[in-house]
Amino acid sequence: MDGIDTEAADTAAPAGTAAATPGAPATGTDGSGAAQPAAGGTPAPLTVQDVRFDLLRNAHYHGDRLGFFERSHRLVMFITVLAGTAAVGSAFAESGVPTLIIGLVVAFFSTLDLVCDLSGAARLHEKIRQRCFDLMAELEECAAGDTAACQRISASLVKIYGEEPHTMAAVEALAWNSALAAVTNPGELDHDDLQTVTTWQWLTRHIWRYAGHTFTTPRERAEIARRKRL
Structure with a gap:
């Protein structure tokens, strides 16, 4: 179970590729990650920068999801073990809390961890993140103009997309921002090129998918x- 949603394979397309210059789509893309036809109708070749951005974005996304599931699993285990101890049970009994309530709490959190498979979800995201870093290591060994290697690594990333659970759009937007900051030269990052995520969306990013919401940048909204007005 991915957040509230079932961990079924229903992945979204890449959120976008990075640009060498913040605010502009990457070479050969329209900002959706897909190569666009050049003047002659042939898609422009992927660059190392394009693929690096997608790998970083995916790695940041799964790192965030991994942290959420690990923390959730530990919290549930802590509550379950603590509520099941004799000392805590005696303390609650002395304070007038029925033993049945304590049993229900233990049963609820134990069932929650079992049904949601929090540790299993954490392992899945950890595995996918590691595969992204493995591909990134391959990318770093490529020459700057090795388009064939870029295409091959990009194709491997597409295979990973097919194995991913439901995409949490707010987490994806934050991962997009982190990847853009990572590939942009220091001092050149324009915050108008970062996708806007509200405080509420940030707090609920691992719970609600925001599947129908399009995260945009201030520059895009201004455009x-x-x-x-025209």
Whole structure:
């Protein structure tokens, strides 16, 4: 179970590729991660920068999910073990709390961990993140203009997408921002190129999928508003 949603394979397309210059889509892309036709109708070749961005974005995404499931599993185990001890049971009994309530608490959290498989979800995200770093290591060995290697590594990443559980859009947006910051030269990052995530969306990013919400940057929203005024 991924957050509230079942851990079924229903992955979203890549959130986008990075640009050498913040605010502009990466070479050969429209910001969706797909190569766009060049002047002659042939898709522009992927660059090392494009693939590096996608790998970083995916690694950040699964790192965030991994941390969430690990923390959740430990918290549930702590509550279950603590509530099941004789000392805690005696303390609650002396304070007037029925023993049945304590039993229900233990049963609830034990069932929650079993049904949601929090530790299993953590292992899945850890495995996918490690595969992203393995591909990144291969990418670093490629020459700057080795388009064939970029295509091969990108194809391997697409296979990983097919193994991923439901995409949590707010986590994806934050991962996009982290990846963009990582590939942008120091001092050149423009915050108008970062996708906006509200405080509430940040707090609930591992619970609600925000599947119908499109996360945009301030620059994109300004451009949409400009076009509407025309």
